Amino acid sequence: MTQAAPVQLPTSAPVARGWRARVRAAWSVTRFAATRAWRWAKPYLQVISAVGWLVLLGAVLFLAAGVTLGWPEFVFVGITFLAGLVVAVPFVFGRAAFAVGVELEPRRVVAGERALGRMAVTNTGARKSTPSRMELPVGKGLAEFIIPGLDPQAEHEELFAVPTNRRAVIVAGPAVSVRGDQLGLLRRAVKWSDPTELFVHPRTARLDPSAAGLVRDLEGEITKTITNSDISFHALRAYEPGDDRRYVHWRTSARTGQLMVRQFEETRRSQLTIVQTSDRRYYTSDEEFELAVSVMASIAVQVVREGTRVSVVTEGMSLRTHTPTAVLDDSCRLEQLTSPFANMRDFARISTLTLPPPSVAMVIAGSKSDTTDFRAVESLFGSDSQTFGFRIELGAPARVSRVSGFSVMTIGELADLPRVLRRVR
Template sequence: MSETLEQRAAPAPDGPEQVRAAPIGAPVEGSADEQLPTPTRRANPFRRALAGATEVLGPWARVVWAAAQPVVAVVSGLGWVVLGIGFLATLAGFILGWSELVFLGFVPLAAILVSIAFLFGRSTFRISIHLNPSRVTVGERAIGQVLITNPGSRATTPTRLEVPVGFGLAEFALPAIPKDGEHEELFAVPTNRRAVIPAGPAVSVRGDQLGLLRREVRWTEPVELFVHPETTRLHPTAAGLIRDLEGLVTKTITNNDISFHALRGYVAGDDRRYIHWKSSAKTGQLMVRQFEETRRSQLTMVMTSDSRYYGDADEFELAVSLTASIATQVIIDQVPISVVTDRLALRTHTVTSFLDDTCRLQLAEGTFDTPRTFARETTKRLPAPSVVIIVAGSQLEAQEYRGIQRLFGPDVNVFGIRVERGARASIKDVAGMNVMTVGALSDLSKVMSRAL
């Protein structure tokens, strides 16, 4: 019967935390509140020191290190400590003539020699890691499955399997698996924070029970779990902010469009299709229609991820949820949209790809000097917008919103969303620009409806 497991995923101060799995349903400690770009494993300071020494000693040392690395790699950190104690104790015993110290030095050296026997053997596993589902919303449960099969001609020996999950490490004790047999292990990933959590690679470990020597074999590639931010549905009135089937009328005059503006005298080269014949007959000269230029609705969302403009990490998470809620509604309505942050332009061709990208957003530190510089640099290559929404935290001053608004023309509607957890929902006029204060995700639809 397979064992059900729960994985901790909290980072440790000095590297990846060595955690053991607990039964599904047990309380979860830690959180996956950071973007996790790569799975992490146990660090071996002795191996790092040897590798660093080769860089100092020169090319010949690197050649020696390349030849010795397969052997050195099987010695764990504890193994190096035991080996060092045994060598020093034996050497000191011979120098000082203490037979007792020599004996004490032989004991750890003998333990290393005995441990070598546990490294021999070959496994014939076929291992796969599955996450069900592979995309969840914050707070939903995600279950991981490790399926191990034996395609060999005889039963496997019991071994240990390690699967990194985020910054944690799940360990499984695999029993002997008969020929063509299967074994399944389950683990639950905590999803209390937005993140991209890698699971894998699955690594089988051979070694002694003391952990002096260990030989690893990698069987799979990492798979990713996307923990999407919480979102809320917008009220139809609020969603109408960016809906416009015929486009938005501007003050620019053009000779060819939909919205009629006025008549003027005919000029050589004008399209005859736009001659107004009734007016021409009355005035005795050819009159041509003029139109107000209309633009197709194009929403641009500018969300700063600079930590200077947020009170804390939770305020930033709320900003991500607000941005995701608006953009998701816009994508569903099939209105063109661009979403940019300090370090990432999010994909907006589908809801899934957009939400996947929001999982990778993190607080940054001083990417741009000012919010105006940030908005100018991140939007200068985007299509001309008809509506701009600025999302920032409680530490961004009101005049900064106005500074960003000046980057866009007078025909562009610019709104600001100021995120402050626990604040009362309100709308403030900043030099003719509406800046909405949102303190909770549930307030978004209401405050946007009032702003229209």
């Protein structure tokens, strides 16, 4: 008797694959629809302020509680909240055409000097504009102005003062016009200008020429390093394969019967490297850090004016040093921070790796630093470099401490800097 073949039931794998495919397709369609809906609704939802969202949430909760619990008082409160939102809607409608210009005069000031701003609003539309409110962020503050109704091409001017009591980069703008209700439930803002920067430079001391102890030179400063090509002649030696034939001294070679080449003493252009730590571990207060920035800027600006090359490095940035204005502008951006380096030596080593060897190096730190920190940085530079330390201690008497030929200057106020540098020189 022939046995019938077993009947094979369909496995669930194809069914599961089909089910997952349908889920993925439904998810893709839902995500696409949600994205399109959000793009459409986002401009309208942005009109609702934070207070407006709280009022809307309160309306929903009160209505839900009133209907569920049967309390008409809650229903009344919820309807009142919704009515407030509805009444606020007409206040956000309206269209204006403005040309807004924001000017700061001057663009660069020293901390403590006066700076003024001017905002000019011009109606560029074909009809008279309605009164509007204009907001202008200035630094961490916010200035508000009421712009009256303007005829076509008419201009309205507002003046404002900029606080410049501390070194900073103050950003004014962008100017935005604001429409909304008096309760602040709905708010529609339109941007009319770009931000404008005001540089508040640190206070600096006027230093004597070459106060940093540098040599103003054209051909360079002679060092004890011997090189095969330079300007300052040192001696003759026997020719070796690979030497440049341009430096063969033919008269001596003919007299001795052996090729002789010139050796030179290496000359270097004066190069100043300023290493200033911004690590808050080394400063006792913000005022002490400000004094350190002023000391750094005073020295760097004087050196740049003399035409000497200078590099200024901090943990946060390396300053531009091609002009005195560039130095002062970048010094406005320096801020205290928590350094990623374990100590000052590691910071100085990493920051100066790509810089040319300095003829003079200066290390600036706060009162929480000690001689050990400065000596650790000094060891990074060669014997041809002269290193100075500046220890900033607010209110301390100016003094110069010398340890094994290394000088550490204590600066208690900016007026001490010229006098201390003259003593060291």
